[in-house]
Amino acid sequence: MCNNADPEMMAAAAKANEIAGADILDINMGCPAKKVCNKAAGSALLRDEGLVAAILKAVCAAVTIPVTLKIRLGWSPQEQNAETIAQIAEAAGIQALTVHGRTRACRFQGEVDYAAIARVKAKVSIPVIGNGDITNAQQASSVLQNTGVDAIMLGRAVQGRPWLPADIDRFLTTGLPPVERSFETQCRALARHVRALHHHYGPEQGLRIARKHVGWFLQANTLGSEPFRQAFNLIQCDAQQLVFLDRLWDLDAVGAAA
Numbered sequence: 294m295c296n297n298a299d300p301e302m303m304a305a306a307a308k309a310n311e312i313a314g315a316d317i318l319d320i321n322m323g324c325p326a327k328k329v330c331n332k333a334a335g336s337a338l339l340r341d342e343g344l345v346a347a348i349l350k351a352v353c354a355a356v357t358i359p360v361t362l363k364i365r366l367g368w369s370p371q372e373q374n375a376e377t378i379a380q381i382a383e384a385a386g387i388q389a390l391t392v393h394g395r396t397r398a399c400r401f402q403g404e405v406d407y408a409a410i411a412r413v414k415a416k417v418s419i420p421v422i423g424n425g426d427i428t429n430a431q432q433a434s435s436v437l438q439n440t441g442v443d444a445i446m447l448g449r450a451v452q453g454r455p456w457l458p459a460d461i462d463r464f465l466t467t468g469l470p471p472v473e474r475s476f477e478t479q480c481r482a483l484a485r486h487v488r489a490l491h492h493h494y495g496p497e498q499g500l501r502i503a504r505k506h507v508g509w510f511l512q513a514n515t516l517g518s519e520p521f522r523q524a525f526n527l528i529q530c531d532a533q534q535l536v537f538l539d540r541l542w543d544l545d546a547v548g549a550a551a
């Protein structure tokens with residue numbers, strides 16, 4: 294739920310989603326996009342604590358399913374109020390809080406402030422989830438230890454590497470390093486992911502979303518196969534996308550396309 298400036302509208306949207314079968318609602322007050330913030334939504338809301346309280350109370354009162362919240366540290370390095378927002382959220386009935394350790398002004402630039410995430414965690418009793426720039430198991434472990442957060446959220450590091458959460462979970466629960474995956478295993482995982490996208494979103498939307506994920510996969514594997522990506526993006530049929538992905542399993546074919 295991202296376009297969120299009006300408490301009544303948000304409450305109505307929450308109710309509609311609950312009726313439609315949602316198991317949980319996550320309110321996004323961390324989005325830095327201009328088109329969102331210009332409408333006093335996303336992370337722009339963090340500047341208006343009264344409105345945040347009104348929205349969160351209205352939404353939590355409207356539904357019986359759990360409502361969670363995602364925030365940044367504040368609007369800018371000079372206007373950081375994540376600790377206050379966290380307390381407002383807890384009082385309103387929010388059941389878990391994710392904190393991206395940057396401000397809106399920082400967007401995705403600069404270092405994540407994990408100490409600030411730790412300060413938010415210390416202020417509330419609800420579960421706090423730390424987020425920002427976590428790319429591997431060792432880092433996940435150190436963020437958990439150093440901030441005291443209850444969980445971590447992964448973002449961009451998973452793009453093109455859908456097995457990363459499993460690798461991190463394995464390290465955190467057993468101390469074992471990531472499983473070695475052959476290129477073919479990775480390609481099979483990608484094909485499974487694309488098939489699931491088609492199934493979940495339907496052929497038209499699934500086809501478009503698959504282009505992003507295949508692009509990220511090629512980038513993450515530094516295959517240097519830009520012609521392959523371009524050719525994949527021209528495909529207009531979901532079944533054809535899967536046929537095309539078969540070519541990836543043969544490195545020679547990728548080499549030829551690069």
Ligand SMILES: Cc1cc2nc3c(=O)[nH]c(=O)nc-3n(C[C@H](O)[C@H](O)[C@H](O)COP(=O)(O)O)c2cc1C
Pocket residue numbers: 321323363393424425426427446447448449450
């Ligand atoms: C392409 C893209 C789409 C995103 N979409 C959402 C979203 O729909 N809801 C949300 O709460 N955060 C969204 N985020 C933010 C991420 O969840 C995360 O907070 C941010 O990327 C920082 O984490 P990272 O450094 O691990 O990527 C998005 C980020 C990216 C790059």
